[in-house]
Amino acid sequence: MDVLDQILPLVKKPARYAGGEWNAVHKEWSDVDLRVAFAFPDVYEVGMSYLGLQIFYEIVNRRVDTLMERVFAPWPDMEEKMREYNLPLFSLESRRPVGDFDVVAFTLQYEMSFTNVLNMLDLSGIPLKSTERDEKCPLVIAGGPCAFNPEPMAAFIDLFAIGEGEELISELLDSVRKGKQRALPRRDFLLEASRLPGVYAPGLYRVEYRTDGAVSKVKPVQEGVPARVTKRIVRDFDQAPFPRRPLVPSTEVVHDRIMLEVLRGCTRGCRFCQAGMLNRPVREKKPSTVLEQAAALVESTGYDEISLTSLSTSDYTPVSKVIKSLLDQHAQRGVGVSLPSLRVDNFSVELAKEVQRVRRSSLTFAPEAGTQRLRDVINKGVTEEDLLETTAAAFREGWRAIKLYFMIGLPTETDEDLDGIVRLAKEVLDLGRKARVPRNKLRVTVSVSSFVPKAHTPFQWEPQDTLAELKRKQDYLAVRLKERGLVFNYHDAGLSFMEAVFARGDRRLETVLIHALELGCKFDGWSEYFNLERWLEAFRLSGLEPAWYAGRRYDYEGPLPWDHINSGVSRRYLAEEHRRALSGVTTVDCRTGDCPGCGLCPDLEAKPSLAGGV
Numbered sequence: 001m002d003v004l005d006q007i008l009p010l011v012k013k014p015a016r017y018a019g020g021e022w023n024a025v026h027k028e029w030s031d032v033d034l035r036v037a038f039a040f041p042d043v044y045e046v047g048m049s050y051l052g053l054q055i056f057y058e059i060v061n062r063r064v065d066t067l068m069e070r071v072f073a074p075w076p077d078m079e080e081k082m083r084e085y086n087l088p089l090f091s092l093e094s095r096r097p098v099g100d101f102d103v104v105a106f107t108l109q110y111e112m113s114f115t116n117v118l119n120m121l122d123l124s125g126i127p128l129k130s131t132e133r134d135e136k137c138p139l140v141i142a143g144g145p146c147a148f149n150p151e152p153m154a155a156f157i158d159l160f161a162i163g164e165g166e167e168l169i170s171e172l173l174d175s176v177r178k179g180k181q182r183a184l185p186r187r188d189f190l191l192e193a194s195r196l197p198g199v200y201a202p203g204l205y206r207v208e209y210r211t212d213g214a215v216s217k218v219k220p221v222q223e224g225v226p227a228r229v230t231k232r233i234v235r236d237f238d239q240a241p242f243p244r245r246p247l248v249p250s251t252e253v254v255h256d257r258i259m260l261e262v263l264r265g266c267t268r269g270c271r272f273c274q275a276g277m278l279n280r281p282v283r284e285k286k287p288s289t290v291l292e293q294a295a296a297l298v299e300s301t302g303y304d305e306i307s308l309t310s311l312s313t314s315d316y317t318p319v320s321k322v323i324k325s326l327l328d329q330h331a332q333r334g335v336g337v338s339l340p341s342l343r344v345d346n347f348s349v350e351l352a353k354e355v356q357r358v359r360r361s362s363l364t365f366a367p368e369a370g371t372q373r374l375r376d377v378i379n380k381g382v383t384e385e386d387l388l389e390t391t392a393a394a395f396r397e398g399w400r401a402i403k404l405y406f407m408i409g410l411p412t413e414t415d416e417d418l419d420g421i422v423r424l425a426k427e428v429l430d431l432g433r434k435a436r437v438p439r440n441k442l443r444v445t446v447s448v449s450s451f452v453p454k455a456h457t458p459f460q461w462e463p464q465d466t467l468a469e470l471k472r473k474q475d476y477l478a479v480r481l482k483e484r485g486l487v488f489n490y491h492d493a494g495l496s497f498m499e500a501v502f503a504r505g506d507r508r509l510e511t512v513l514i515h516a517l518e519l520g521c522k523f524d525g526w527s528e529y530f531n532l533e534r535w536l537e538a539f540r541l542s543g544l545e546p547a548w549y550a551g552r553r554y555d556y557e558g559p560l561p562w563d564h565i566n567s568g569v570s571r572r573y574l575a576e577e578h579r580r581a582l583s584g585v586t587t588v589d590c591r592t593g594d595c596p597g598c599g600l601c602p603d604l605e606a607k608p609s610l611a612g613g614v
């Protein structure tokens with residue numbers, strides 16, 4: 001593609017668009033029946049750090065009848081050149097226009113990437129709205145956590161894949177292939193695909209609203225379309241397809257290491273956490289599988305670090321044993337092990353000690369709230385004692401910097417809880433001083449995000465604090481966290497506000513997204529590009545009020561915009577958890593053997609599976 005060669009020297013980081021990485025798969029288009037473009041709605045460095053991409057790349061390219069190539073959102077400088085030179089969005093492998101593929105598969109990891117999806121469709125010459133696409137257009141599908149409230153994106157996506165995609169992607173591709181062979185008209189194909197378990201075809205549902213504007217019903221418009229779509233899960237996680245020859249990026253990316261998933265699901269039950277509710281039940285890989293996959297990955301990638309990934313790796317039952325074996329097998333070649341997340345306990349400090357031959361500069365813990373009362377409300381099973389003991393142990397072991405994650409705006413929060421954050425941070429700092437960490441090296445970083453009520457969690461009904469209140473709380477903390485050795489970071493409250501709007505939004509937000517794109521809202525997850533004023537203008541132009549979505553207490557008894565998507569966790573359980581939260585009553589983790597009855601196992605005929613052994 002000559003134009004591309006002309007453009008690449010003119011943009012920042014041309015490697016983002018060059019392809020040709022180690023382990024990339026190049027298949028002949030004429031050798032396969034179906035071509036799939038995996039579209040990540042963010043820049044290359046972020047997309048290449050997403051394990052799901054590697055998994056789907058393996059599954060689709062392993063089939064003889066299909067191929068998958070990759071496409072990422074071009075950074076604004078590249079987009080400008082592409083538009084100037086009339087170059088459509090293209091895949092990295094064959095450099096073919098995205099519009100030539102049979103299927104374009106987006107992953108929706110974050111609400112603030114929605115306009116990037118629209119922009120990528122536009123750059124591909126694919127009509128934004130599903131209803132405007134004809135037989136020649138690729139099928140546009142989407143999955144990922146945001147598909148669990150698909151409604152704000154309903155107008156733009158032909159089919160949503162709900163839940164884990166390892167098995168569903170193949171079933172869906174079989175169905176697309178057969179549909180193509182039979183020259184099935186697009187609408188008939190969507191109807192047929194909507195009958196596959198885990199597939200939601202939004203164009204086949206109608207939304208009704210109450211007089212107060214709230215959604216009253218989302219119902220199928222045609223016979224045979226399921227009233228509710230239940231998420232898919234991989235029952236045999238141990239044997240699920242896993243890429244043994246993953247792509248190795250040729251430029252620096254966010255997670256530049258082997259990502260080896262050891263555990264799926266987290267059942268600790270933090271009440272604000274959507275990932276914890278959506279990824280049930282908990283399933284662990286056998287140690288022998290982890291070791292065998294690790295050996296293959298070290299061999300095929302040349303990386304010198306294996307990151308054992310999951311929502312909470314220190315919960316992986318055989319974690320110590322596996323780390324020891326991995327180090328025994330690979331340390332001699334200079335390959336280390338890392339853990340992306342740590343629990344607040346001494347066991348985690350021990351693990352961190354084990355894996356880090358060279359002491360890293362900081363350890364991160366997430367107590368989330370400043371008082372025991374509020375930690376009980378959110379079901380964060382961490383006590384003040386745990387935190388102080390753990391951080392004291394970390395300082396003793398030689399760490400000099402500790403990062404603490406908190407959330408503000410949580411349901412029932414008062415200024416006393418904010419004072420608790422300040423007190424805890426200062427106590428941790430004090431422990432560092434007592435452990436004689438040199439004053440110029442001692443650092444306690446308090447990082448504060450704002451609570452975003454998410455669909456399918458016990459807090460889905462809760463209002464978010466107003467923007468003004470979130471900013472007041474940030475200022476309140478900033479004033480009180482001024483001390484040598486303390487660093488205070490906080491996320492943009494405006495960004496969390498917009499995130500809440502789309503996390504609990506409905507179909508009417510399609511107009512906002514179109515206006516936002518026209519106004520230039522892109523890469524909104526990047527603070528340098530997020531512009532709240534532009535978003536508010538998009539709402540004004542659409543005649544919608546964002547605070548109505550983010551700051552309203554949703555009707556407890558009434559329907560929710562995402563009721564037709566079944567995460568497996570029952571509404572009855574979420575409501576019960578919500579009531580328990582308000583009474584400060586905690587709930588046990590079902591990995592201990594006690595089932596608090598979230599409803600998933602009976603509904604999906606699944607059960608937790610632990611690898612066993614310590």
Ligand code: SF4
Pocket residue numbers: 267280281282590591594595596597598599600601602607608
């Ligand atoms: S049904 Fe019980 S055991 Fe299964 S995921 Fe829910 S709480 Fe855990």
